[in-house]
Amino acid sequence: MASEPSSLTDSRLAALCAEAARDAVVENERHFDEITRRARDRFLARDWRGSFDDSRERLRLYSLILDSLTNRTCELMADRLDHRSIWKATKAAYSALIAKSDRWEIAESFFNSLTRRIFATEGVNQAIEFVDTDFDVSASEQHEIARTYSGGTVTKLITELLTDESVGGFVAEHWRNLRESVELAAKRLDAALSGADRIEIIRAVFYRGRGAYIVGRALRGDTPVSIAFALSHPDESDLILDALLIGEADLAILFSFTRAYFRVDAPCPFAFVRWLRDLMPGKRLADLYNAIGYNRHAKTEFYRDFVHQLQNSNDRFVQA
Structure with missing residues (x-):
């Protein structure tokens, strides 16, 4: 019999929440791919209505799965939902679970979306969000694009x-x-x-x-x-x-x-968009992720570009 959330230790609770998040991102990837791979048959059959419906379904998919994950996380954490120490442990456990994924950067942004849902707009917290990636990016460069x-x-x-x-x-x-x-x-x-x-x-x-x-x-x-x-x-x-x-x-x-x-x-968006950027050096990574349907991760890339610009320039904000 499964333990009640209130009886779980903080570390066990963090592990369960990380597994729930990993399962959700895998589900999102599976449905995303299923919808995407219909495109060829839609094109050959000239099924433009079906093609439009697929685009709409894929656009809504992320939010639907995130809604379900948010509810599940709230149930698991209960009155410990705002305990940052548990979220820090959850992030660490989740990072280990997605380490072998070819879409680890998409999975990181998915976790960020979850923390945004829970903590709304309470700033940026490196301890519980993937502000920078946890991974060595060179491993993804081996894919034959x-x-x-x-x-x-x-x-x-x-x-x-x-x-x-x-x-x-x-x-x-x-x-x-x-x-x-x-x-x-x-x-x-x-x-x-x-x-x-x-x-x-x-x-x-x-x-x-x-x-x-x-x-x-x-x-x-x-x-x-x-x-x-x-x-x-x-x-x-x-x-x-x-x-x-x-x-x-x-x-x-x-x-x-x-x-x-x-x-x-x-299959490997990281390598894919960088190959595209070789074709269009003037395009930002955020633009290219956005173009192939990873609009949520595009926001992550945009934010990282923004932070990099602030750290490596003398630009100053001015009152509009």
Whole structure:
């Protein structure tokens, strides 16, 4: 029989609360991924209503799971809910539980959301919140984010990446006028970067609204140029290559914070957004996390940028 919360020691209570938080973040990740991975089928079926509903469901998911976790935490802690020493122990236990997660930074922000719910706006407390990360970030840099295409003409490489299902592409039977579209794209790319010898493509397609985007970079030696292939499915027939976006400026507009979130499968967001930032050096990490649907963690990154700016500049607040 489970012990009543009032009979638990502080350390045992902290462990139970940490486990509840870990279970909640795992549940959030599972549902987030399930919704995100529907995007391909929605796009191929031209199920725009279903796509819109998925976006809305995913947007609400975080708050629904956090609400449930908040209630569970309040039940467990009862009259010890505001004991900071227990929260400090809970954070330490939780940090150990998420240590092997590929989304540890998302899990840290999830815990911060919980403490915000409990303590509202009572400042920032490093002891009970992940103001800075607890982890060595280098371990997440080992993930293979992109696939490289080389050993052929630019036309051949573009055809290969667009039809490569291993990176989310679509087999040739799905396309309309693929050869003509690829030839036009190759000419446009050659005008921007003559003699490109390879193309690196992120191993996932970005879906938003009625569009799909295959994102990466073309290279000539060590000289890169950022690119994105814009795909559409306008009628009941086949897919169309609508446009080739070239350069950081084009991609920055595509990833603008004013647009809806992408649905893209990113098993390791830390490595994923840093690869994206290589394509768009002018973008902040907060903007890129936001673009792929991790808007809550984007706030964490924004705050860290803000603190870093204050600590490394002579900027001063002035009265507006």
